[in-house]
Amino acid sequence: MSSFDHYLQRILIAAAAEARAEGSATTEAHHVLLAIAGDGSPSLAAAGLDHAAVAAALDREFARSLAAAGVRVDGGLPRATPLSDGSPQLGATAKAALERGFALVQRKRDCRPGHVLLGVLLAPVGTVPRALELAGVDRAGLAEDVRREIAGGGDDR
């Protein structure tokens, strides 16, 4: 396996763990973003988006979206014991993000970790763009940073 394959596998395993912890039956794009932030991404870090910041932004998006239906959750949600093993299926939004990222390169061997992040960041609509907007993140600027990181070879993990 190439180092990119190892990276992708590590991120998808971490993303599946995020999904399980949330009680989600599928791994979605926002779980992939959490995994990338937790793994450490220079571009995300430069934008102030560590794992905790991404998690906080996603919580706000959840609350905001519920509020659009007139639902307010006070004092947090009741907690359930998460599934301890087994892998959630890759969900529609995570698949779309990966496809978007892979479509940015001509040949598979040109894939870099940044392309996975770009695939997540470039989603036109959905949970991730909404969460980043609520967090005041300049998504286009962040995507440019990631592209520069890839082009500069600083992304050859």
Next chain:
Amino acid sequence: MSVEISASGEVADRLAAVGALRRLADRLEDAAVEEAMRSGWGWPQVAEALGVTRQAVYKKHAKRLIAAGVALRRRLG
């Protein structure tokens, strides 16, 4: 938790609300089913309370609850 239905607002917000409500319902279901089974409810009662079949509720929750060490009553039927 308080609920007041608002059908106005941006369509993007309303679409996002649908996804968020599904996630909320799933999380409430996970927690409530676990609580019920821990306090001795059986699958048929939980299923009827949720308005789904016993098979559906068992398939969705049994593995997680067994792994969590919840003492389950013998599955009836």
